[in-house]
Amino acid sequence: MSESGPANPARRTLLSGFVAVAASQLAACGGGGGSSGTGTTVQTPPATGATATDLPVVPLVQGTVDGSGTRVFSLQVGAGTTTFRAGIATRTLGYNGALLGPALHLRKGERVRIDVQNSLTESTTVHWHGLDVPAEADGGPHQVIAPGGQWSANFTVANPASTCWYHPHTHGATGRQVVSGLAGLLVIDDPAIGSTGLPNNWGVDDVALVLQDKRFDSSGQIDYTLTANDLQVGYTGDVLLVNGAVAPIFKAPQQWVRLRLLNGCNSRTLSLRLAGNLPLSQVANEAGLLAQPVVRNSVTLVPGERAEVLVNLGTASLGQDIALYASYAATGMGMGSGGSQGEVAAMTIRVDKLAQVGAMTAVPASLPAASAITAPAGATARTIRLDGGMMGSPFTLNGRSFDIARIDMRVPAATTEVWTFTNTTMMAHPMHVHGVRMSILTRNGVAPRVEEQGLRDTFSVDSMETVRVAVRTADTPSASPLMFHCHILEHEDAGMMGQFTTA
Missing domain, CATH: 2.60.40.420 (Cupredoxins -  blue copper proteins)
Incomplete structure (x- = not known):
């Protein structure tokens, strides 16, 4: 993340029925404090004369605790219709509904099982983006759920208090399935730190x-x-x-x-x-x-x-x-x-x-943040080169496109390494690594901004930039592959992805 002011070139005209209105209408549409200039537009409600909708509240679900003490959640992946524009039923996908999915409330240290039923007519997966889980439970392209099939992810929550999310990771179809509506949140609390x-x-x-x-x-x-x-x-x-x-x-x-x-x-x-x-x-x-x-x-x-x-x-x-x-x-x-x-x-x-009784009155001066990952002296170093993209060629990692049968790196379990991401292309790539804990060490040799410090799972590597990251693998070895990839989903689907094991 970076802090920068908004820029103002004109953006693409919205589809008829999702019309952009001029900046001069901001006051009537909720500007409440001014705009940045002529590049600011306002989206109208989905139909002329319609009243703007209330923000849909994402349901926060607790699951049920079974006799073994495991917290169990159920997700059904299905198709439905959603009304974005009055009078039009748009075909969408969702978890436990027609669009998007619930937020699953997880607690650090608790044993969890998430049962997934695929009611689609195509294969899918469910990846727990940001969760530190065993590779077998990661929900990447190896954990495919066939149409009508079921899959369960079993793990103990290891993440600190945070907001993660889940989405498909079906190789070659991730982008389409996500834009069709498959996404949900994971809200993790840590009982050990008490109230923040x-x-x-x-x-x-x-x-x-x-x-x-x-x-x-x-x-x-x-x-x-x-x-x-x-x-x-x-x-x-x-x-x-x-x-x-x-x-x-x-x-x-x-x-x-x-x-x-x-x-x-x-x-x-x-x-x-x-x-x-x-x-x-x-x-x-x-x-x-x-x-x-x-x-x-x-x-x-x-x-x-x-x-x-x-x-x-x-x-x-x-x-x-x-x-x-x-x-x-x-x-x-x-x-x-x-x-x-x-x-x-x-x-x-x-x-x-009016404010609720007991509402927060001031921002805490400090917070119980998890410790950043640091690199020990002599840590194994690896380089991941972001390349390709010239003259319409595909983007690749270290010159190779994804091959689900090829393991690109074998990284020991319970080890901290230094991975250097070097972007040789003419655009930024958001990089995501599955199943590890990471912290940014430097960007082009300079310490990361304060908001980039601590633990990370997704970070940008800008054009011609080099980012060094300390990577800590899971304590338990696994021969099941974990992914590292660009999170521009069309790049991922086209092969800007690699895989590693911790066996």
Whole structure:
């Protein structure tokens, strides 16, 4: 993540029925503090004259505890329809519903089983993005669930308090299945650290925001027809949705509120800010709490990345609308992770009720962050070169495309190594490594920014940049492969992925 102001070039015109209106209409649509200029647009509700929808609250499910003390969750992967535009039933995919999925509430140290039923007519997988789980439970391309089939992931929760997510990892179909609606959150608490004092009333002052972009065809169906540009820089949509809704309104209490942000886009980098540049106090990155909050005007997330921020709505007036803006960035050729094509008002926060009794009154000065991974002297070093992409050629890792029958690296279990990611291409690539704990050591020889410190699972490697990362493998050896790959899903599907074992 990086902190940068939004840029203002014009963005693509939205599909008819998901119309962008001029910046001059911001006040009527929830600007609540001004815009950054002529590049700012507002998404209207899905039909002319319709009332904007309330923000859908992501259900937080607890599962059930069986006789052995294992917490059991059930997910059904299925097809359905969702109304994005009045009068049109759009075909979508979802977990336990027509679109997206519930947030699974996990606790560090607890034994968990997640039973998955595939009710689709095609194969899928479910990957627990960011979870430190055995390779056999990872849900990568080796754990395929056939149509009508079942699969169970068994593991003990090892992650610190954090916000992770789950999504398909079906090789060659990940991008299409994710944009069709398959994504859900994993909310991990750590009972050992006790109360952090952070807002935790789910759906009231602790709110999950899943941000994704989609394209729609003339009949209102999700369009995943990949163009040459999509294959090169990744799929980009015309419409930005929050929790599956266009331009929703979150009705918030007049107090500090915690926003759990997920960039669930296939390829877009999103830079998020509030109207009037209301400060964001970042308290966590994608892998856990930061040692100290970082106050920022904007937060930039690459695909797959998460962050948790606190917003002080106690200074707002009752009835005040505050827009959440997203720069509609695309990591195109020649761009870093902050390249931008303009800005859109993704949703509105409406302060419509008094503060709750016992609400947080101040941001904690420090937080119980997990220790970063450090590299011991003499640690094994590996280089992963991000290359290809010239003249329409595929992007690769170390000059090779993914081969599910080939193991690219054999890394000992319970070992800390230094992996150097060197990007030789003309665009940024968000890199994700499965089943390990990581911390960034340097970017081009310089220590990472404070918000990048601590544990990580997804990070950008900008064009012509070198990022050194300390990687700690799981304690238990496994011959089952784990993935490392670009999280631009079209690059991943096309083979910008490798695999390693810890046997």
